[in-house]
Amino acid sequence: MARYRRSLWLLTARDLKVRYTTSALGYLWSIIDPLLMAAIYFFVFVLVFNRHVPGQEPYIVFLVSGLLPWTWFNGAISDTTRAFTSEGKLIRSTTIPRTIWVGRIVLSKGIEFLLSIPVMVVFVLATGAPVHWEAVLWIPAIILQAALTFGLGLIIAPLVVFFRDLERAVKLILRLLFYASPIIYGLNDLEKMHLTFWGAFNPLAGIIGLYRSAFFPKDLNWFDVGVSVALTALIVAVGILVFRRTIRTVLKEI
Amino acid sequence: MAAPAMASGGMRVEGLGIRFKRNRMSRRNFKDLFAGRNRRSRPGEFWALKDISFTVNPGESIGVVGRNGQGKSTLLKLVAQVMFPDAGEVQVSGGVAPLIEITGGFVDDLSVRDNVYLTAGLHGMTKREIDRAYDEIIEFAGIRDFVDTPYKHLSSGMKVRIAFSVISRLDEPILLVDEVLAVGDKAFREKCFTRIDEMLADGRTLFLVSHSESDLLRFCTRGLYLDKGELVLDAPIGDVIDRYNADYN
Numbered sequence: 053m054a055r056y057r058r059s060l061w062l063l064t065a066r067d068l069k070v071r072y073t074t075s076a077l078g079y080l081w082s083i084i085d086p087l088l089m090a091a092i093y094f095f096v097f098v099l100v101f102n103r104h105v106p107g108q109e110p111y112i113v114f115l116v117s118g119l120l121p122w123t124w125f126n127g128a129i130s131d132t133t134r135a136f137t138s139e140g141k142l143i144r145s146t147t148i149p150r151t152i153w154v155g156r157i158v159l160s161k162g163i164e165f166l167l168s169i170p171v172m173v174v175f176v177l178a179t180g181a182p183v184h185w186e187a188v189l190w191i192p193a194i195i196l197q198a199a200l201t202f203g204l205g206l207i208i209a210p211l212v213v214f215f216r217d218l219e220r221a222v223k224l225i226l227r228l229l230f231y232a233s234p235i236i237y238g239l240n241d242l243e244k245m246h247l248t249f250w251g252a253f254n255p256l257a258g259i260i261g262l263y264r265s266a267f268f269p270k271d272l273n274w275f276d277v278g279v280s281v282a283l284t285a286l287i288v289a290v291g292i293l294v295f296r297r298t299i300r301t302v303l304k305e306i
Numbered sequence: 307m308a309a310p311a312m313a314s315g316g317m318r319v320e321g322l323g324i325r326f327k328r329n330r331m332s333r334r335n336f337k338d339l340f341a342g343r344n345r346r347s348r349p350g351e352f353w354a355l356k357d358i359s360f361t362v363n364p365g366e367s368i369g370v371v372g373r374n375g376q377g378k379s380t381l382l383k384l385v386a387q388v389m390f391p392d393a394g395e396v397q398v399s400g401g402v403a404p405l406i407e408i409t410g411g412f413v414d415d416l417s418v419r420d421n422v423y424l425t426a427g428l429h430g431m432t433k434r435e436i437d438r439a440y441d442e443i444i445e446f447a448g449i450r451d452f453v454d455t456p457y458k459h460l461s462s463g464m465k466v467r468i469a470f471s472v473i474s475r476l477d478e479p480i481l482l483v484d485e486v487l488a489v490g491d492k493a494f495r496e497k498c499f500t501r502i503d504e505m506l507a508d509g510r511t512l513f514l515v516s517h518s519e520s521d522l523l524r525f526c527t528r529g530l531y532l533d534k535g536e537l538v539l540d541a542p543i544g545d546v547i548d549r550y551n552a553d554y555n
Contacts, residue, residue: 055430058427058432059427059428062423062424062427062428063428066413066416066420066424069416069420070413070415070416073415073416074415141407141409141410141411142410142411142428143388144383144388144389144406144407144410145388145404145406145407145408145410145411146388146411146428146429147386147387147388147402148428299390300390300392303388303389303390304324304326304389
């Protein structure tokens with residue numbers, strides 16, 4: 053266990069170090085992406101379409117509180133498609149527990165997410181949005197999201213080794229998932245289409261709900277969170293199973 | 307049969323087998339992806355190693371002999387446990403220092419210093435152990451002036467030197483060496499040989515894959531001769547080399 057933690061940390065630190073020493077902008081890159089997306093959606097919905105939904109104001113805070121976790125999820129999942137293929141030589145030369153190759157991606161992207169939280173603070177201060185006690189729910193939200201991402205990674209990483217097409221398919225699905233998740237809108241906005249109930253079966257819905265409740269406590273729906281916890285547990289279990297069954301063949305293949 | 311406890315550095319290999327796809331691009335389906343261990347071979351597959359059994363006592367030095375593609379490196383990988391067998395098992399008591407793909411763990415963009423800490427750490431050394439061994443590692447590789455240079459700017463000889471230096475510092479009872487000695491200049495090869503001699507004198511177990519008769523005779527007392535995935539001969543190294551030469555020269 054101590055060895056697991058140490059190796060995980062070594063590789064995570066390595067990822068971050070490589071990312072920050074090889075680019076001049078370093079830290080900025082981890083916040084530029086969500087900031088740019090926030091700017092685009094703010095421009096389209098608020099300035100062009102004049103969006104004003106009661107309970108979702110200020111919209112910029114609503115947006116950023118969904119976009120930051122999404123950036124973590126999106127970055128980690130797209131990197132897990134290359135977890136084995138990009139590190140072949142290293143994986144073939146060490147005996148550390150192989151789940152670390154997925155865990156290190158979730159963790160290093162997670163740390164970048166934590167480092168981007170000041171952006172959230174800046175927007176909250178600038179707009180004067182009230183912060184509620186539900187802000188403590190960020191902690192279970194982070195744990196839940198890490199578990200979900202890890203579980204999905206355990207499924208995706210080995211399968212990509214056998215089906216290279218999956219790498220592109222995942223990218224496409226991620227793009228679809230972005231619009232299918234309550235990031236630029238809230239689950240309640242789906243009421244007109246009677247999709248609010250089904251929307252909860254996207255595990256990201258409950259997680260984003262938890263993050264958002266710090267600023268929009270009325271939007272928090274414990275049913276969504278419950279579904280999200282159950283689905284995450286299921287995905288982690290399936291992930292461990294898939295990973296165990298495939299790792300022997302993966303090591304031959306890389 | 308109850309297995310008696312092995313002393314550190316010992317090894318027992320029993321009925322070991324592994325199979326590979328003959329054609330990397332051959333069609334895969336979900337069924338063979340999830341296939342567990344099973345002794346039946348399916349069409350398009352071959353056994354790279356089959357039914358290999360031997361026992362190694364601590365402190366023995368063993369040379370693995372055979373032509374290219376007869377499973378020597380695969381055997382080493384199975385012993386190093388970076389690959390898992392489809393049949394049989396490998397029991398190793400104590401850790402393994404694998405000089406296989408030694409430069410694999412090094413990251414181009416990080417400095418030599420960072421790389422030393424990373425690779426040694428991944429092979430199980432704690433930060434404090436590395437701190438203590440660090441000077442010696444750099445000294446041995448002879449690249450004192452380059453510790454802050456990004457790894458990618460080293461010459462290929464330097465890369466191998468620093469990698470050998472790190473792995474050979476690992477305090478493990480078993481040392482696996484796969485052809486790495488073929489690289490590097492003469493002076494450094496001599497240094498490597500001396501280092502391996504020291505480790506052998508320390509009572510470590512050595513597993514050496516090599517095509518060089520002189521290296522095999524110099525380090526090994528016992529030989530394993532692999533041909534077509536099978537263990538043909540397990541005997542003193544001189545006999546094994548004679549048999550190999552008789553078969554193929």
